Amino acid sequence: MDSDNIKVTSSVERTLVEVEAVLEFAKVERKEIKAVTQIVHFSPDLDNDSVRLLELDSDVLDALSQGDKIVIRGDKEDGAVLCTKNKSYDIKGAEISNAMLIMPNLQFGDSLPEDGPAQLHHRQVTSTLHSYYELRQCKPKLKKLKTILEENPYNGWENEEDSEHRGNKYTLNDILNMVQASETEIEVALEKLHAVQIDGFWRVLDFEFLTQVLNHIIQMCEENDWLSTGIPMEECLNTLQELFPRMVLEHIIKMYADKVLTSSNSEEEDEPLTIDIDYYRLNEDKICRFFAELNLREAGKFNLKDFLSVWQKCVPEGMKTGLYQIEGMALVDQNSTPETIMYLNVADLPEEVEERFNFLFRTREKWSLEDITPFISDLATETTDVKALLTKYARASTHNGIKVYNSRKPVT
């Protein structure tokens, strides 16, 4: 044995002689093992309290390696949620009975030489842990976003100074501080809520105010034949800016109209367009959906036949209403006489899966797949589609030849 090659990198007194003695004692043959022995000891600065282990999935690991911001958003009621730029994860603590010894410099066998003179390398354990945190991707908890924005919906500039419209305005930063979701998820949700940024604050529009503005826009469309040509954005804004802020007008037009691509539809008249004007054509389905909501919100429950006729009369001339336009916003009951329709907006339903099903089964005992889909499709994830959700939370049976779903548990 060549004792000159013994490497002792720490002051801990453990000699090759001792190691060899223990090996002999344990009846481990020197020729079976590699030349390097790692002497494991606790670090003098052993720290089990300020160190945490967080189990990562590949997306979070990628985010970390790319230097993306990762934030844990903790909330007393909902627990902690970890958010990357575009995903949310529930954080769950896991306790294990095994001890995990954290070692910054441990070498694995495959990095050690086969043979050579025996060596001792000292390795430190910097922490001993019995727990770690697990991540489970979750749906963003966005209910609160809707709740806080609805505290103070935008109602036109003349009402902004009212005592009831002051305060309770939120910037994106405020929202990130209050809502347990990633930035991307919040942006998507803001768009879904049709929220608009006014003076740096994100606001939802008061429904009555929206109705008022939209009626003005539609009236202008009818007067100027913009229903067919599309709305010239600038002209429309210039005309209505006396009444409503331009930014709000533009937001609402973009909500209910689609930009007309200038390449098409210019053959009717031979005049080539001289200026670049942005035209927006009202989106039939969105406008019809709006008028359905306007009627249903007020009435709650309607005789279906009456509703369909009133609805068709409300919409601008030339537009055609159809029940497909109001999926996820209304519930038709074909089993009652006469048939009825009631307002039921998926955006107002509980976002937690079990609560959602409980609510739906309280509203109606048996659902066909077609009827229930619009009210649960937003709960589906990459791994759990609508059918899988139903398998888990509902019981299927056949009723008059149609497959229907009812609750697995007593409805509360």
Next chain:
Amino acid sequence: MVQIVIKVPREDNTLSEWAMIELQGSLETRHPVALNGRFIGDLHFTKKDVPVLIIGHHILYGKVVTLEKPFAVLVKDSEQRSENEPMETEDENVNKGTSYSVTAIIKKKLLFKTRPKPIIANVPKKL
């Protein structure tokens, strides 16, 4: 609500790779003394790269396991934001400055899950 930022302290976001030894149960000393600096055991690898850990009078054979999901080693940052911030920021977010740094990533561990075998001293130690 409290926001805790997790960040990689290095500018190029490179993460050093650490490792872990996982043992059944926990390590105890005969007397309740601090473990800091204390010797645990000798770790050998056989020529087939099987880890062998000898702790006290026990010998453990383990295996190298690649973690399905790697661990991030997080260390709480000690520096707190200064107290003399402007008054307007006073709100419930007292811990606004809390952050964790990712010190390293652990992708592989040595797992010793079999019961330790006692070393039977049937041969008197000749020293």
